Amino acid sequence: MHELALAQSIVEQADSAARDACASAVTRLHVRIGMLSGVLPDALVNCWEIAAFDSLLSQSELTCEMVPVTIACGQCRCIVTPDVLSILRCPDCGTPSNDVRTGRELELAWVEYQ
Amino acid sequence: MTESAMQPPRILELRQNLLKKNDLQAARLRTRFHEAGVVVVNLVSGPGTGKTRLLEETLSRLRAASIRVAAIVGDPETDCDAERLARSGAPVRQIRTHGICHLDAEMIGKQLDDWNLSELDLLFIENVGNLVCTTNYDLGESLRVVLLSVTEGEEKPLKYPGLFNSADLALITKCDLAEACECDLITARRNLESVRPGIPIILTSAKTGQGISEWVSFLLAFRRPETPGEPICASPSPVN
Numbered sequence: 001m002h003e004l005a006l007a008q009s010i011v012e013q014a015d016s017a018a019r020d021a022c023a024s025a026v027t028r029l030h031v032r033i034g035m036l037s038g039v040l041p042d043a044l045v046n047c048w049e050i051a052a053f054d055s056l057l058s059q060s061e062l063t064c065e066m067v068p069v070t071i072a073c074g075q076c077r078c079i080v081t082p083d084v085l086s087i088l089r090c091p092d093c094g095t096p097s098n099d100v101r102t103g104r105e106l107e108l109a110w111v112e113y114q
Numbered sequence: 115m116t117e118s119a120m121q122p123p124r125i126l127e128l129r130q131n132l133l134k135k136n137d138l139q140a141a142r143l144r145t146r147f148h149e150a151g152v153v154v155v156n157l158v159s160g161p162g163t164g165k166t167r168l169l170e171e172t173l174s175r176l177r178a179a180s181i182r183v184a185a186i187v188g189d190p191e192t193d194c195d196a197e198r199l200a201r202s203g204a205p206v207r208q209i210r211t212h213g214i215c216h217l218d219a220e221m222i223g224k225q226l227d228d229w230n231l232s233e234l235d236l237l238f239i240e241n242v243g244n245l246v247c248t249t250n251y252d253l254g255e256s257l258r259v260v261l262l263s264v265t266e267g268e269e270k271p272l273k274y275p276g277l278f279n280s281a282d283l284a285l286i287t288k289c290d291l292a293e294a295c296e297c298d299l300i301t302a303r304r305n306l307e308s309v310r311p312g313i314p315i316i317l318t319s320a321k322t323g324q325g326i327s328e329w330v331s332f333l334l335a336f337r338r339p340e341t342p343g344e345p346i347c348a349s350p351s352p353v354n
Contacts, residue, residue, distance in 0.1 A: 002214070002215060002216070006133075009135070013128070013130055017126060017128055023124075036276040036280075037249065037250055037276060038247070038276040038277070039250075086305075087309070088308065088309065089308070089311070096308070098279070098310055098311040100279070104276075106133055106250060107130065108131075108132055109129060110125050110129075111128060112123045112124065113124055114121055114123055
């Protein structure tokens with residue numbers, strides 16, 4: 001995907017939030033990436049240094065968390081995780097569901113700053 | 115030790131969408147499209163699935179039925195597709211992304227400045243051919259249509275679940291070549307349904323005309339919502 005552009009977007013948003021909080025530097029930040037988003041965390045981390053250069057985030061550590069796909073099963077009336085990412089059906093009863101509850105996230109969760 | 119180094123680190127919860135800027139712009143576009151009464155269709159797929167060929171046929175058919183149509187087409191380079199589409203007589207604009215692998219809402223917004231949207235019934239956006247990067251970029255569309263060509267193989271939806279799951283309708287294209295490509299249409303259909311349960315699927319061939327009437331009817335059903343203020347359809351997979 002376009003991980004450098006995404007990394008730049010993270011820097012922009014985190015830098016702005018950190019300045020609003022009167023921070024002198026961002027030390028760590030955490031993003032949540034849905035399994036359906038197509039974004040590769042390794043690629044994001046690899047271009048982090050370039051994206052964060054000359055910003056409040058230049059010394060920061062980026063951590064990524066992959067969010068699994070969950071769907072609501074209308075039959076079992078509960079939130080379940082499909083066995084296979086590309087086969088959206090309940091692992092218990094086999095009912096297909098496109099009621100995706102998680103797995104599409106591209107979220108800047110938190111920043112740690114000084 | 116500096117003053118800042120002595121202070122304990124603090125955590126700021128943000129929970130912000132990484133594509134917030136695009137999503138805000140897309141939301142503005144969606145409002146604008148809705149107010150103008152134009153249905154916007156975002157065509158997504160890998161390269162070479164026949165988006166342009168299908169659109170040539172679609173624009174011609176709709177114009178013949180006195181439906182007011184226009185198209186915006188995105189490619190990394192060249193105006194080839196815009197030239198092809200313009201032969202239908204519809205207004206067409208080409209976006210050259212210069213290497214960027216998807217269209218975004220800002221690119222679309224820039225194309226609309228001197229277009230009177232209220233004079234259009236349907237606006238098609240032919241996205242850059244890409245099975246990954248187009249997934250997360252909302253363009254303010256009413257309908258996202260994914261194309262799967264028989265030349266790609268039946269398993270594409272399983273390999274690229276994000277994009278196929280984000281679509282409202284799937285068109286299997288180039289069906290006239292299915293036998294020659296040994297494409298099993300039943301498997302192709304099953305794979306689309308696995309990755310996006312409940313998705314409507316139309317088998318098409320822009321060359322023979324197969325499925326084109328059904329596709330056009332599907333589009334016309336979305337034209338001009340009867341109740342102003344009601345959403346035309348569910349917006350495609352908003353991220354957060």
